[in-house]
Amino acid sequence: MSAEQIPYVAFLRAVNVGRRKVEMARLRAELDGLGLGPARTYIASGNAFFATAGKDRAKLRAEIEQRLEQAFGFAIPTALYTLAEVEEAYAAAPFGAKPPEAHERFSLLFTTGPLDPQVLPQAGKRGDWEVVGLHGATAYLHYRVVDGKGPANPVPLLEKAFGVQGTGRFHHTVEKIIASARKG
Template sequence: MSADQITYVAFLRAVNVGGRKVEMARLRAELDELGLGPSRTYIASGNAFFAAPRTSGAKRAALRARIEERLQAAFGFEIPTALYTLDEVEEAYAAAPFAAMGPAASHERYSMLFTTGTLDPSVLPQVGARGEWEVIGLHGATAYLHYRVVEGRAPGNPVPRLEKAFGVQGTGRFHHTVEKIIAAARK
């Protein structure tokens, strides 16, 4: 990585679920072809790291659009991508309100929703119909979710509802997975 470049983390939504197959080797090749290489990935849920010049605002949106267009052409379906710098991911991880809640019980999970835009706190509260999930905080483009198993049922996927409420696209990662993503991106 050259001195004028920083590490980015691309969080891809809904890959390798429901027939939306994205092989990580091919994902890396597509990112490399965009000049974002050498790219790396972490697990098959769509977490990619690459170096590029620091961007913000319209330039960041243009980079995200280039990535999404390339991936749609390569894989044949839309792949919304939340694009953060590694520093932004670390900041969002550090700002998570989960430590104050204590360790998650066996029927609980803590998750982070990485999105494509700044989140407006005026749309809060956001809570699942059965209380199975709730947004417990926001930090820039990241929402923090608390999931619960209710009446023996696993929580449904709140992402479509939250995308509509906030007017963004997004994808979730469990809090403990984000810690591992950060470590992998730092290597």
């Protein structure tokens, strides 16, 4: 009897930004090559879906990161969640059902490890972003346009503060990622 396949979502950090090009077909092929196929992707910002059984998550993440660095020539930090964990993090978001105003955005920061609430509060000096909650390895960010300027990227600062690596996805995009992952 084979072990139950667990659906995963891999969130790749900083792909298809600048010279960090990752073609989604090649990404799927690399994941398939690790025995994680058939892998699927959603949009070109680095969201991949696959199922596997009986693998230690830390080892699996290390295998994925090593394979992708070899394939693409640069490190690709990967936040690895089960689909159930992504659904839970989405459901726990403190944003409520109200859509953001025109000057604001809601985002989930998916990270590589648990987040210590004692590191809070975390916020931009201009009031352009703040962490409004935590759930396991996920932080919830509220972005604002201040004086006509969009928010600075808080991810490097938050990675340092929490001692993890992470990548953000807008709240409405996470809903679409979940729907796409469920189709598999």
